[in-house]
Amino acid sequence: MSFLKDRDVMLVTMHQKEKVIKPLLEEQLGCRLHVNQFDTDQFGTFTREIGRQDSQLETARKKANMVIQLSNLHVGIASEGTFGFHPLAPIPWNTELVLLKDYERNIELQGYYEGIDTNFNHTVVQNYSSALQFVNEVGFPDHHVILRPDDEHSSVILKNIADESSLQEAFTYCLNKSTNRQVFIETDMRAYANPTRMKNIEMATRKLIEQANSLCPKCETPGFRVVRKVPGRLCEQCHSPTKQIVRHIHACSTCHYQLTEYLDPDVYASPAYCDFCNP
Template sequence: MRTRFAVPETLYRGKKVAFLTRHGKEALIAPVLEPGLSCVIHHVDTVDTDQLGTFTREIPRDGSQIEAARKKARIGMELARVSVGLASEGAFGPDPVMGAIPWNLECLVWIDDDLGIEVTGLAQGEACSGHLLVKDWEEVTMFARQIGFPEHGVSLRPENERDPRIQKGITDWTDLAEQFFRALSLSTNGRVFLETDLRAHINLTRREIIRRAAWDLLSKLRSLCPACGTPGFSVVERVEGVPCADCGAPTHEIRADIHGCRKCAHRAVIERTGAGKGNPLYCDTCNP
């Protein structure tokens, strides 16, 4: 007889989930997870998360992206005195294919000490990020319009990207003008360094990617292990080998996903339907 496991809504119904953030991410996460899991997202804001690392380089992040999110989750859980916690961490760089497009990877780490599991939600996409060394207001307005100001905020500092006299969170044209001319008056080289403010509460594009990561996390938490019923049964490995369309040899394209449990050893290989024939571009025989 097939074992009947509790559905995720029952597992987390009324459960308080600590979420440490100072940048408004709770407004993105709660509308996804609360109805999907029947949990309660408990916002913790008594710690300045910028002290754990800043995108503007004053404070380097300690450890990897997931390690940073895990640390935030643990701090929130300790402060809220709960056994389930959640945290978000973003990373920016070039896109993983061509390396030419600004890219944003967002991860959400869910820690459940009652079940002894950790589940990660991920989303990525083109980022709204950029920087420019400017000398006049015309260049400032050009940069601001290119990044979609004021829906995407601006940070600036005199002289160069290493100057410690930084002004963050600029989301108003009047404030931008005042801060620019002030920084220009402080600059010894007649330049001001502008960059997109990447913090979630003033970066519209990043907020959307965080929201997508929340949906990914929800999907994983609602997927139960067929063997033990633990949430988070999802892809842990991918298998290459779609046959090449020209020669039939295995390509590097993905033909199957291996789903695994976060608690027990259960694994399941799920073949990708409709994979068809592989692109010779990814075939070592045709394209060594």
């Protein structure tokens, strides 16, 4: 039985994330999820009016902590996303975290999902046809866009642009405000304005549910998870250790029990992954 069965929990969000989080948690974990539309923008905005001061994880924790201040409930849910580029290639990258804090039982669960499935992008244009071309490439109007005059540093920000008439109006306004006859356009990464991101939040929620159902073999606390991936699979040709993962270390954050999972220990790595055979 889920440790959240018949318990009341609260999600702190102002961007409609409950659309994907609420049905999954209620169905899979048996809880009753309430929503508080607290102004989470104070922790940072994607459009940079307010810079995020903490890491993704710490920001999610701060959001979850608001549940204690806003209600008499003891379980807080929060979501936090980051956007940037893949560490090894110049392609957009989205990391989503859905976090659960059970203050009554001192349990924290983290559901992460990351990948290249995002329309995160921006451009600078000088005419409306170029603006229209860009927004069509990023999935407009289902995915909203944000406009500013000049560049990304302008304090003039036009949001909630979700149809062509508002796009044309915003473009004309920004062009007239611009000092260099340029308009900066970026994708709106707020959850309700970005269906692709909302799907990634759903995937992170599913990862959270996996964590909730993963119990420590020793103390049965939820959240027994992989904390380290150990490389060292032997090369098929020269038998030298490679960077391919050979085992997972699972751990419990409550009793600190650890378990080592060997991943196909009798399988060798291809020489293509060997620094000696394929330097």
